[in-house]
Amino acid sequence: MKPAISVLGTGRMGSALARALLQAGYRTTVWNRSAEKTGPLATAGATVAASVREAVDAAEIVVVNVTDYSATAALLHSDDVASAIRGKLVLELTSGTPHGAREAGRWAVEHGATYLDGAIMATPDFIGTDHGTILVSGTRQAFDAGKEMLGALGGNVQHIGEDLGLANALDSALLALMWGALFGALHSVAVCRAEKIDLDELARQWTASASVVDGLVADLIKRTNAGRFASDDETLSSISPHYSSFQHLLELMQAREIDRSVVDGYDGIFRRAIAAGHLHDDFAALSQFLGKAG
Ligand SMILES: NC(=O)c1ccc[n+]([C@@H]2O[C@H](COP(=O)([O-])OP(=O)(O)OC[C@H]3O[C@@H](n4cnc5c(N)ncnc54)[C@H](OP(=O)(O)O)[C@@H]3O)[C@@H](O)[C@H]2O)c1
Known part of the structure; x- marks a missing residue:
């Protein structure tokens, strides 16, 4: 029963x-x-x-x-x-x-x-x-x-x-991914509004490109797990092109007076990695710059 x-x-x-x-x-x-x-x-x-x-x-x-x-x-x-x-x-x-x-x-x-x-x-x-x-x-x-x-x-x-703590720990890790995406969406919406891009167009283009982002996230996790931080034949993108595109976003947000507090945090992580000589490493190399456990 x-x-x-x-x-x-x-x-x-x-x-x-x-x-x-x-x-x-x-x-x-x-x-x-x-x-x-x-x-x-x-x-x-x-x-x-x-x-x-x-x-x-x-x-x-x-x-x-x-x-x-x-x-x-x-x-x-x-x-x-x-x-x-x-x-x-x-x-x-x-x-x-x-x-x-x-x-x-x-x-x-x-x-x-x-x-x-x-x-x-x-x-x-x-x-x-x-x-x-x-x-x-x-x-x-x-x-x-x-x-x-x-x-x-x-x-x-x-x-x-x-270990009783594991479910909540994995929950927080997965929520970190979710909030990364949701706060990213808030920035996308702010940029589109400032530049008068129809939000329906943003939704259409996100649908078209979401699988690319999924692939990048899965690749980052896999490479970090294996400690493969140096660029190699399978690298999808090194830190260098990410950082230069990221500077365009910072400039645009500055010019349009969009809150930069979150993206300035990203900038700090980029800068620490670049100062330590990782400009041409795989993007996954940034995982070493988030504190002790990184
Ligand atoms: N909703 C989701 O999508 C979702 C997803 C994943 C996990 N969760 C988790 O599930 C839990 C509940 O979420 P929910 O969405 O159901 O929230 P909710 O609708 O706000 O319900 C909260 C419940 O907690 C009770 N409660 C709060 N403080 C209490 C207290 N001091 N003593 C006794 N009862 C108390 C409330 O009682 P009253 O009705 O008397 O206020 C109510 O039954 C949370 O831990 C949340 O993180 C929710």
Whole structure:
């Protein structure tokens, strides 16, 4: 028989998680601080718990999805709830830091629970679909115990490793890529507006060139992993042409009075690498200029 599951937190994401569990046939109990958000889930077949303790008592697996780990701690760390958590599998799907996940895991294990930490790499509309991606850290045994339920939440659920911090660390790394693209888009829009280029034209040309950028990112990761920083026959572009094109962007932004704070940061990385003699190296050589771990 499928285990009973409780979902603590039914905001946008928590509601999607609870719906996916209901659709997969799990007996699902929900609790939310603002009770009105549980109404649509009750209509969909969920049991609504009157308290966190009641929700924890009702389930073998407790899924938590609130804003941050301090909110999770506020829910679980009362004596009443902490004493009920023994023997449960806690799946923390709230976003957080690697350190936060390790601390939360330590607390759960000290109180007799099994703990998995997951990072959701999807928006709520992807939950319960084949394309829903969730990265999970924790012991292999705990992952295997929760695997079927995790499969109901997304078709792409990956065990990242036993160190509880790994899922959140990879989450932050992937979000760095996402924000690089989104802040890049803000700069593109600002340049187009300043130069009176139709934003529909920008959208069309981005669609045409996005695969080139995807290829450059994949190549940078591969070369950095292999430590292949010197230019070679497979180099797509050395730092030199990137830097001269980048100067055109800086000049244009300066002339049009567009905020340069982000791109000036890029300029600093270029300059440090060039000063150290890497002008003609592969672009991947810049990865050595982002601090200790670079
Ligand atoms: N939405 C996404 O696309 C997405 C994608 C990946 C990961 N996530 C992660 O999923 C988590 C939830 O995101 P969301 O989009 O569902 O946010 P949301 O709609 O704002 O929901 C936040 C939830 O946290 C609860 N909460 C906040 N502080 C609380 C506290 N002190 N005590 C008890 N409950 C508290 C809220 O309760 P009330 O309803 O009472 O305010 C609500 O249930 C976040 O960690 C987010 O980073 C979201």
